[in-house]
Amino acid sequence: SPFGFESTVTAGIVSAKGRSGELRGLYESSYAIVDYIQTDAAINPGNSGGPLVNIRGEVIGINSAIASQTGFYAGYGFAIPITLAKSVMEDLIAHGRVRRAVLGIAINEVTPEDAEAAGLREIRGARVDGFTGEPSPAERSGIEVGDVIVAINSQPVERVASLQRIVRGFEPGQKVTVEVMRFGERKTVTVTLTEAPAETQVASRGTSDAVENASVSNVKLGISVEPIPVELARQANLDSDARGLLVREVDLDGPANQQLFART
Numbered sequence: 001s002p003f004g005f006e007s008t009v010t011a012g013i014v015s016a017k018g019r020s021g022e023l024r025g026l027y028e029s030s031y032a033i034v035d036y037i038q039t040d041a042a043i044n045p046g047n048s049g050g051p052l053v054n055i056r057g058e059v060i061g062i063n064s065a066i067a068s069q070t071g072f073y074a075g076y077g078f079a080i081p082i083t084l085a086k087s088v089m090e091d092l093i094a095h096g097r098v099r100r101a102v103l104g105i106a107i108n109e110v111t112p113e114d115a116e117a118a119g120l121r122e123i124r125g126a127r128v129d130g131f132t133g134e135p136s137p138a139e140r141s142g143i144e145v146g147d148v149i150v151a152i153n154s155q156p157v158e159r160v161a162s163l164q165r166i167v168r169g170f171e172p173g174q175k176v177t178v179e180v181m182r183f184g185e186r187k188t189v190t191v192t193l194t195e196a197p198a199e200t201q202v203a204s205r206g207t208s209d210a211v212e213n214a215s216v217s218n219v220k221l222g223i224s225v226e227p228i229p230v231e232l233a234r235q236a237n238l239d240s241d242a243r244g245l246l247v248r249e250v251d252l253d254g255p256a257n258q259q260l261f262a263r264t
Contacts, residue, residue, distance in 0.1 A: 003046070012041030012077075018161040019078060035161040036078035037061045043077035052079040061085075087168060100196035101170045103143075103178070104136030105129075107160050110148055118148040119184030125150045126163040128180075133194060141189040143180060150186075151179040167193070224249040 020034040039052060043063050052061035061079030068074040091098045107126045115123045125148040131139045143149075149157050153176050157163045170176060172195035179188050225245040228238065232246070 003044070010042035012039050014039050015076075017081075018159060018165075020159070020161045035081060035084065035165050036064070037081055039077045039079065040075050041077060042073045044073050045071060081165075084165070084168065099172060101167055101172045101174065101193040102132075102196045103138040103167060103176075103191055104133040104194060105131055105138045105143065107149070107163065109160055114148060117146075117183065118181040120148065120150070120181055124156075124158045125181070126157055126160045133197070137191050137194050138178070141178070141191045142187075143178065143189060143191070144182065147180040147182050147187075149178060149180050153177050154179075223247055 014037060016038040017035075019036040019038045037052065037060065039061075041052070043066050047063045048065070050063045051059040052063055054060050060082050062082065062085050063077065063079045065078045066073060067076035067078070088098055106129045108129050110118075110120075110123055110125045110127050112123055114127050115125075118125075128138070128143060128145055128147045128149065130145060149163060151157055152163065152166045155166050157166065167176070170193055172193055175190055175192050177188060178191050179186060181187075225247055228236075228244065228246045238244070
């Protein structure tokens with residue numbers, strides 16, 4: 001009930017599927033699936049957890065976040081696909097926890113240069129940047145750093161979000177056929193999926209408040225902070241157990257600006 005108005009309905013269009021990018025900053029977990037439905041239906045703080053429905057009244061997503069300079073509706077809302085929400089629900093009912101099947105790789109979006117080097121005619125797929133877990137099932141199967149994954153069990157991989165979505169449909173221990181492009185050659189390997197390691201989840205505020213990049217305002221300090229995105233932490237060589245927080249905004253009249261931060 002945002003602003004105390006119960007049973008409020010807003011309308012809009014689905015702008016895109018598979019949104020990720022900056023939205024990855026919403027999560028501490030490097031295993032988080034970031035695969036949002038984007039809509040311009042008005043979503044405000046307090047709407048998180050509510051349903052996104054289609055014209056037939058069928059729930060297609062769970063409202064989760066907005067992109068906004070102020071923390072209020074600005075035309076960019078994001079919802080977790082209902083298929084992902086249902087699979088999480090089923091895991092919780094069956095196992096009491098979420099079980100994630102993983103390939104054991106660190107992945108990133110494909111750039112034009114990556115596509116050219118891999119011999120792709122279009123920019124798509126997911127680039128392998130490294131391996132996770134000891135041992136990594138993907139590494140054992142013959143996948144190499146720099147490979148571009150283009151299909152899983154013949155299902156095309158368009159981007160990182162689609163790769164995560166496809167793999168999420170399998171159980172740990174199942175085998176999948178992975179197709180990769182490597183210097184113009186298409187190679188096929190079989191990978192036995194493993195289970196993602198348990199991670200300690202850190203929440204800085206309730207999910208009922210959707211604000212830009214999950215930033216949190218500290219009035220006493222006069223700053224807005226958010227978890228450091230995984231990619232930024234990797235670039236800065238920050239330790240995964242003590243990454244700290246990224247300062248997004250500083251109140252010019254606040255104590256933090258006057259005492260702690262230099263202006264540029």
